Amino acid sequence: MALLEVNNLTKYYKEKLALNAASFNVRKGEFVSVIGRSGAGKSTLLRCINRMIDANDGSVQFADTDLYSLGKRAMRKTRRHVGMIFQHYNLVYRLTVLENVLHGRLGYKSDLDGILGRYTQQEKELAVEMIDKLDLTEQIYNRCDTLSGGQKQRVGIARALVQDPQLILCDEPIASLDPRSAKVIMDHLKKIASKMNIGILCNLHQVDVALKYSDRIIGMKQGEVVFDDVPEKLGKKTIHEIYGTTDGDLIDE
Amino acid sequence: MAIDSLEKNTALSRANVYFRAHKIRSFIGLALVLALTIAASSIAGFDLIAGIESFPKAFGWMANNFVPNQDSLSNAPRIMQKLLETVFVAIVSTVIGAVIALALALLGARSTGGNAVISALIRTFASVLRNIPIVAWAIIFLFSFGASTFTGFLALALGSIGLLTRAFMESIDETSQSTVEALKASGASRVQIIFQAVLPSVLPQIVSWVLYMIETNIRDATLVGLLTNSGIGFAFSIYYKSMQYTSAGLTVLSIVIVIVLLELVSNKLRRLIL
Amino acid sequence: MSKTPKIQRGALIPLRQPNVSRTTLSLTLGGLMVLSIVGLFFLDIKGANPWQAMIKALEDMGKMFFQPVIEHFDWQDIPLDLLITLSMAFLTTLIGAICALFLALLSARNIGNKYLSGPISSFVALIRAVPTVLWVLIFAVSAGLGSVAAVVGMSFHSAGYLVKAYTESFEELDDGVIEALKAGGAGWWSIVFQAVLPASMSYLISWTFLRFEINFVQAVALGAAAGAGGIGFNLQMAAGHYANIREVGTFTWIILVTAIIFELVATRLKEKTRLLL
Numbered sequence: 001m002a003l004l005e006v007n008n009l010t011k012y013y014k015e016k017l018a019l020n021a022a023s024f025n026v027r028k029g030e031f032v033s034v035i036g037r038s039g040a041g042k043s044t045l046l047r048c049i050n051r052m053i054d055a056n057d058g059s060v061q062f063a064d065t066d067l068y069s070l071g072k073r074a075m076r077k078t079r080r081h082v083g084m085i086f087q088h089y090n091l092v093y094r095l096t097v098l099e100n101v102l103h104g105r106l107g108y109k110s111d112l113d114g115i116l117g118r119y120t121q122q123e124k125e126l127a128v129e130m131i132d133k134l135d136l137t138e139q140i141y142n143r144c145d146t147l148s149g150g151q152k153q154r155v156g157i158a159r160a161l162v163q164d165p166q167l168i169l170c171d172e173p174i175a176s177l178d179p180r181s182a183k184v185i186m187d188h189l190k191k192i193a194s195k196m197n198i199g200i201l202c203n204l205h206q207v208d209v210a211l212k213y214s215d216r217i218i219g220m221k222q223g224e225v226v227f228d229d230v231p232e233k234l235g236k237k238t239i240h241e242i243y244g245t246t247d248g249d250l251i252d253e
Numbered sequence: 254m255a256i257d258s259l260e261k262n263t264a265l266s267r268a269n270v271y272f273r274a275h276k277i278r279s280f281i282g283l284a285l286v287l288a289l290t291i292a293a294s295s296i297a298g299f300d301l302i303a304g305i306e307s308f309p310k311a312f313g314w315m316a317n318n319f320v321p322n323q324d325s326l327s328n329a330p331r332i333m334q335k336l337l338e339t340v341f342v343a344i345v346s347t348v349i350g351a352v353i354a355l356a357l358a359l360l361g362a363r364s365t366g367g368n369a370v371i372s373a374l375i376r377t378f379a380s381v382l383r384n385i386p387i388v389a390w391a392i393i394f395l396f397s398f399g400a401s402t403f404t405g406f407l408a409l410a411l412g413s414i415g416l417l418t419r420a421f422m423e424s425i426d427e428t429s430q431s432t433v434e435a436l437k438a439s440g441a442s443r444v445q446i447i448f449q450a451v452l453p454s455v456l457p458q459i460v461s462w463v464l465y466m467i468e469t470n471i472r473d474a475t476l477v478g479l480l481t482n483s484g485i486g487f488a489f490s491i492y493y494k495s496m497q498y499t500s501a502g503l504t505v506l507s508i509v510i511v512i513v514l515l516e517l518v519s520n521k522l523r524r525l526i527l
Numbered sequence: 528m529s530k531t532p533k534i535q536r537g538a539l540i541p542l543r544q545p546n547v548s549r550t551t552l553s554l555t556l557g558g559l560m561v562l563s564i565v566g567l568f569f570l571d572i573k574g575a576n577p578w579q580a581m582i583k584a585l586e587d588m589g590k591m592f593f594q595p596v597i598e599h600f601d602w603q604d605i606p607l608d609l610l611i612t613l614s615m616a617f618l619t620t621l622i623g624a625i626c627a628l629f630l631a632l633l634s635a636r637n638i639g640n641k642y643l644s645g646p647i648s649s650f651v652a653l654i655r656a657v658p659t660v661l662w663v664l665i666f667a668v669s670a671g672l673g674s675v676a677a678v679v680g681m682s683f684h685s686a687g688y689l690v691k692a693y694t695e696s697f698e699e700l701d702d703g704v705i706e707a708l709k710a711g712g713a714g715w716w717s718i719v720f721q722a723v724l725p726a727s728m729s730y731l732i733s734w735t736f737l738r739f740e741i742n743f744v745q746a747v748a749l750g751a752a753a754g755a756g757g758i759g760f761n762l763q764m765a766a767g768h769y770a771n772i773r774e775v776g777t778f779t780w781i782i783l784v785t786a787i788i789f790e791l792v793a794t795r796l797k798e799k800t801r802l803l804l
């Protein structure tokens with residue numbers, strides 16, 4: 001069984017169809033990119049997977065569990081195993097890097113411990129280890145609003161990693177970064193997939209980045225999956241179909 | 254060539270029309286303001302000349318009575334005591350109001366509350382508290398609590414809850430919506446999110462608002478004191494009515510000093526915290 | 528520059544290092560709490576039983592909100608009284624706006640004199656440190672208790688508030704336009720009337736309306752506490768003179784509804800100016 005199985009996921013916003021019977025799989029340690037125009041349904045897709053938004057129809061199987069059959073409490077427990085990183089990092093800027101990274105453990109802790117911010121020694125050491133893996137040790141006690149975009153995203157990744165996740169959802173993680181920071185982030189994500197055997201599902205709007213890093217690419221157009229295959233098979237014709245363009249329209253040609 | 258000059262002419266005439274319309278609009282605007290002013294003055298019985306004429310006499314009064322003399326200084330201890338009363342009542346009512354407002358705001362904010370009905374109820378409640386003037390609250394509570402500091406405290410507290418609830422709700426939504434999303438996605442519970450993400454982000458703004466509210470409340474407490482016979486407003490009215498004008502002047506001076514000091518302190522604190 | 532902290536396995540790992548911002552925040556919160564507890568000792572209920580009083584208050588509010596009545600006043604006079612209060616608020620807003628406009632043009636750092644900026648804001652801060660009711664009473668010594676003293680007295684805070692608001696609006700303008708006109712040789716007055724005012728007009732109007740809203744509430748208060756007439760005066764009479772809580776309720780309702788209308792219009796204006804950005 002694959003780590004993640006999405007079947008016929010459908011989502012309406014008023015009368016507009018945001019997701020149209022989307023189906024695909026992600027395996028452990030696989031790096032899957034989702035490409036498509038803005039508004040093609042990429043963000044909605046990710047959020048329907050961890051049920052931050054609930055889809056209207058279809059199912060999501062994660063680690064042999066049907067996520068849409070779970071109640072609120074069970075779903076919250078399952079979220080521990082799904083990390084998520086965001087285009088705008090979504091950190092608490094006034095707090096230090098270490099504190100933000102440790103937030104990833106809150107799903108495992110009781111309400112009381114969470115309120116008081118009581119983390120165990122192991123949790124702290126895990127956080128330090130992840131911070132080290134992402135080359136942030138020097139900034140560990142810095143306030144997050146003093147960091148660069150690339151550093152902020154690395155904090156986000158570390159926060160996802162301390163959850164000990166099996167799958168990480170990435171919503172346009174490099175869209176706000178300069179090319180050099182973007183490469184650093186993508187390299188980290190690739191390493192996480194291959195070395196830590198964590199599945200990565202990554203929304204991207206740069207096709208060349210997707211081609212370079214992915215094991216598989218999923219192309220979305222108007223909520224539908226129109227391509228699901230290895231990067232080598234992604235031809236110019238398909239790219240144009242996904243973006244609704246013709247030769248010479250796209251910036252990376 | 255003929256066509257060019259034709260285009261130029263139409264462009265020019267269009268420009269002229271635009272400017273004329275603009276001028277007419279400004280003229281109408283000014284005429285409207287003037288008409289309203291005349292209407293308002295007659296309705297309220299306001300005489301601009303009388304107003305201007307009152308200035309020299311008022312400045313004279315201030316010059317005479319703002320300089321402390323033996324009379325007024327003899328009343329200084331009483332003034333100090335009343336001043337302290339006002340300041341402390343303002344602080345207590347603001348802080349208690351803020352605590353309640355924070356609880357309400359957390360329940361009502363979009364990112365932390367969740368329930369749209371509760372959110373609307375809280376907003377309406379706060380709006381009613383806010384839009385009833387503090388003076389009105391004081392008058393209402395005079396019936397049941399009499400003329401005492403407690404009445405003033407209640408009026409100020411309710412007014413504070415009204416204003417702060419909305420201010421806090423906006424701050425909460427502004428600063429923490431994205432982090433709430435992130436922590437929710439990682440499986441944290443609502444309470445954990447509030448304490449670990451929302452409060453750390455929003456506390457500086459909250460303290461800023463509280464400091465601002467204390468200042469406002471000290472000013473309002475002066476007026477409320479007139480009605481509830483407590484605090485520095487009461488002191489002023491006693492001296493004013495008995496024509497002990499130098500003491501009244503000293504009262505005003507003491508209030509000014511306190512408020513200015515408070516502003517300096519809170520500005521410094523705000524700069525350090527934010 | 529920053530010292531890389533030494534973190535050892537097995538040793539205590541702090542979550543953060545001490546910093547100014549957080550310490551100040553904690554101290555401020557602590558201080559506020561201590562001061563509040565001290566403040567509690569200043570509250571006295573002058574002998575009345577608190578629980579009885581609380582119950583009476585709730586009863587009163589019930590009567591007030593749900594059984595409003597008019598007994599001692601003429602129904603026809605009330606709209607006029609409301610208009611009186613609104614007129615006072617309008618006048619003081621206008622006066623405040625005109626004075627504030629001049630002061631703000633002088634004090635804004637991009638169009639005024641930068642040496643005036645500091646003194647003007649200190650001057651304004653001092654004026655705002657005197658509570659409005661005291662300004663009114665001071666002027667009542669020479670002009671008598673009435674609408675003249677009220678309007679003049681309120682104008683001090685009106686102007687003060689608007690000076691700060693207008694100055695901020697002016698300073699937020701894109702300096703590029705001013706620079707461009709200056710480079711073309713335009714004089715100060717032209718720049719003000721042709722660029723600064725049109726560009727910031729929507730902000731100015733918004734702020735002025737916000738002050739109008741505040742001035743309405745002030746005018747009510749002054750009517751109640753400083754004899755300025757209007758609906759505030761009615762409110763005070765219903766309570767102090769006629770001691771009729773239900774009548775107080777009527778006036779409270781009128782004031783509440785007016786204030787809410789103000790708030791709705793103000794919110795709409797605020798949204799519109801954001802669009803005009």
